[in-house]
Amino acid sequence: MRNMVLCVVLVILCYGMAFGQTEKVLWSFTGYSNDGSWGPKSGLILDKTGNLYGTTEWGGNSDPGGTCGQSNGCGIAYELSPNVDGTWSETILYNFCSASSSCPDGFEPNSPLIFDESGNLYGTTPRGGLYGGGVVFELSPQQGHGGAWTETVLYNFCSDMVGQQCLDGDGPNGVIFDNSGNLFGTTAGGGSGHMPDGYYGGTAFELSPGSNGWTETVLYNFCSLGQGVICPDGSVPGPPIFDKLGNLYGLATPNLQKGYALVFKLSPNAGGWLETLAYRLSDGYEAKGALTFDPAGDLFGVFESGEDGAVFRLNSKTGYRQANLLGSYPMAGVIYSGLQHSLYGTTWFDAMGTNGTVFQIGTSGIPVTLYTFCQQSNCSDGQNPDTSLVEDASGNLYGATYEGGEHECPYGCGVVYEITPSQPRSTRDPLLHR
Secondary structure (H helix, E strand, O other): HHHHHHHHHHHHHHHHHOOOOEEEEEEOOOOOOEEOOOOOOOOOOOOOOOOOOEOOEEOOOOOOOOOOOOOOOOEEEEEEEEEOOOOOOEEEEEEEOOOOOOOOOOOOOOOOEEEEEOOEEEEEEEEOOOOOOEEEEEEEOOOOOOOEEEEEEEEEEEOOEOEEEEEEEEEEEEEEEEEOEEEEEEEEOOOOOOOOOHHHEEEEEEEEEEEEEEEEEEEEEEEOOOEEEEEEEOOOOOEEEEEOOOOEEEEEEOOOOOOEEEEEEEEEEEOEEEEEEEEEEEOOOOEEEEEOOOOOEEEEEEEEOOOEEEEEEEOOEEEEEEEOOOOOOOOOOOOOOOOOOOOEEEEOOOOOOOOOEEEEOOOOOOOOEEEEEOOHHHHHOOEOOOOEEEEOOOOOEEEEEEEOOOOOOOOOOOOEEEEOOOOOHHHHHHHHOO
């Protein structure tokens, strides 16, 4: 498979380059105490006025006790705002691990933020909190624009312990809202499953607001089936998404030794939530990131197998199809663009196994490389993207790279970038429908 990809790489790369996509670095992280650092792993979100919001795993001006093991801070939440001259300005909204040396406010955030209707931000950290299992947090803006935001921890994981096992989950990896204002998410570890040491397994959970704060309900304990490292119902679940009927879908790993993945479905019923297997990928496939739906209800995700990467589609009538990528190790899911009737995503490596790409899959079903990173000196345009993309109303794409940029951390502290596609918009259906 790899040889076939390399044989056509020049043709398709030229096809992508013919569109003339341009990349612009909006922000190059410095790694200093007043900025984020090496390792922006969360996708970005846009507000209604075009500002970008995200987190970095490290950086900031906190870590009073060396808890997170980073000399340059335990992570930040930040905002990037466009200036009239075309540059962008950064505002640090919150420095994690700033409450005390034990980091009760969480540290090393690595999942996307979300907004509520009032403009508050919500997210998770996989570590820290009162019990060390991570937190779900809310960030609330001060009156007026600019300045630090106030953090409120909504839930501390590992608050329900039996021995060394966190029955309420351990290591959350993002949250989403339902239509009633409840938060839903998954944890990579914890739960009552049988995985050795109680760490792997994981949970799906719901947080509901009330007069006394937020209450957690575990919807499903992964690794409840099978034994040892074999979990037919999955373990280490990724972040979930809702379908139009209120069911949750996500990716999980049924066998940590083989590394293949499954797509799970969680459906509400009178007796709780029921898990069913939506699809099991072939052995050796390791799925990454979140899934996404298109308007027709088709489900899309990404996986890597050895040196190859692919995007897959699940359709209730036609079943499973996949499109092999030119780059490898897609680390985050794809997004669907209604403007372009296309899917967009990123790969950690490009076709030569180095710097990473942004790709598009449109009506032809053929992946097209929109941009290959490290085209500028010292990779000042970024290197190795690790996040999903977000699209604005004009069809511009925004994302972040894990490395590269103008500052050393030691391989570059990462950048936030914009891709401006120049191809004409399509009015036809997207990827893999042929």
